[in-house]
Amino acid sequence: EAGVAQSPRYKIIEKRQSVAFWCNPISGHATLYWYQQILGQGPKLLIQFQNNGVVDDSQLPKDRFSAERLKGVDSTLKIQPAKLEDSAVYLCASSFAETGILQVTDTQYFGPGTRLTVL
């Protein structure tokens, strides 16, 4: 079974530039998550989709971050404009979670992440 795919794996940009990340979840997984992981911290949920609808985006800095999952499959996360504090690993995960709620029997499968450095 193919895993969660993410691209690019690394990105270096200057502050105030824009950047976009792409995620392709495991086939058949209804729920897709974007996380931000700053060095030394646990992943922080930015946005969660169930199919192409948003379940939770309470921690997404909406003035600069946006995300979409138009056809309920692939997703993109964009930062515009980037700030120094956005330097982090951006992880995409997917789970079967039909209801959008992660049950104890569900597993989140993570992609390899995109390591973003903002200079």
Added chain:
Amino acid sequence: RKEVEQDPGPFNVPEGATVAFNCTYSNSASQSFFWYRQDCRKEPKLLMSVYSSGNEDGRFTAQLNRASQYISLLIRDSKLSDSATYLCVVNTGGYQKVTFGTGTKLQVIP
């Protein structure tokens, strides 16, 4: 108070030792609990879900204490390959938002 709290460690233990981690959560309405493992510069991977009655998988045992609002992970007979960061994950709040702890770093020493 943070929604999910873990001791960041590091826990340095000799091979063969038993080590235990705790994770506390603040929202009593939390429903689902997990332990994930993250190796250095890698993505997190599910280690085990935590069931209400507790569960065991080989050398690993997970427990849930709803009264005191914490979960625990016990690792017996530690191996060098157990060296990693162990992340506690909780579905919190009415909307069951997925929240990770900061992780506990384990280093198993020869």
